[in-house]
């Protein structure tokens with residue numbers, strides 16, 4: 064049996080950069096303006112790398128990115144043509160490799176479900192004081208928009224650490240919202256990072272009324288985040304950033320440490336860190352990381368989507384104990 068390896072891609076949306084919308088300061092730390100939009104050829108380039116290496120994982124599609132409309136009825140400042148092209152490419156080229164799910168509604172301001180208007184607080188702060196009675200319809204709305212756009216989501220990603228203060232309520236809400244919108248009794252979610260934890264693996268977070276919810280953590284850091292604020296684009300720089308996950312000889316890095324401790328390497332990344340504020344250095348780092356993993360570990364690991372990991376965990380619960388951070 065091979066060990067699952069997977070890639071988390073947080074924050075994608077058609078054209079709109081949710082990072083630009085929610086970031087406190089719209090300047091990189093080396094003083095360049097943060098770019099507000101990502102052209103569609105960036106998605107094409109991402110898909111080229113995914114297909115080249117057989118990368119699999121989880122890819123968010125944010126239903127109401129940055130409180131600028133929604134992906135079904137249209138987005139402010141985005142042409143219908145560009146929006147449809149983005150969604151069509153995700154369906155044709157991302158879905159064969161990645162589990163697609165919402166990252167709640169906006170990844171920016173929380174939304175009044177009655178009116179669609181933005182509230183004054185962001186979704187993270189809003190969620191921190193909610194319970195299952197308010198979280199369930201909020202999550203259901205996110206899942207329903209993706210369904211209307213032609214996807215079949217059975218899981219969610221937490222924008223920031225949405226729900227972490229009320230995690231039991233959040234878990235119950237996800238499981239119920241997935242069941243009510245899709246009929247699926249199996250669901251997954253991503254909230255926590257288990258970095259530098261021995262044997263870091265997903266676990267069954269909830270099992271009730273015949274429904275099962277699997278928590279899938281990130282276990283490796285987003286090494287490409289640093290490329291947002293770095294103008295350096297040399298091959299040497301790309302190689303150095305990739306080294307943090309796996310070195311060229313395959314002997315060191317977080318991937319190697321996680322695997323040797325008995326954990327599953329689940330690599331975190333973000334749409335904006337792969338874009339590297341327009342330089343796309345992060346995509347080159349991903350290309351290098353995947354190539355090193357496949358070169359040195361093809362006989363030990365297997366790329367898996369989040370739905371494949373979810374099913375594997377449900378079939379083998381004894382190999383996926385609840386981690387210390389979630390024990391009462």
Ligand SMILES: [Zn+2]
Pocket residue numbers: 073074166170221222223
């Ligand atoms: Zn995010």
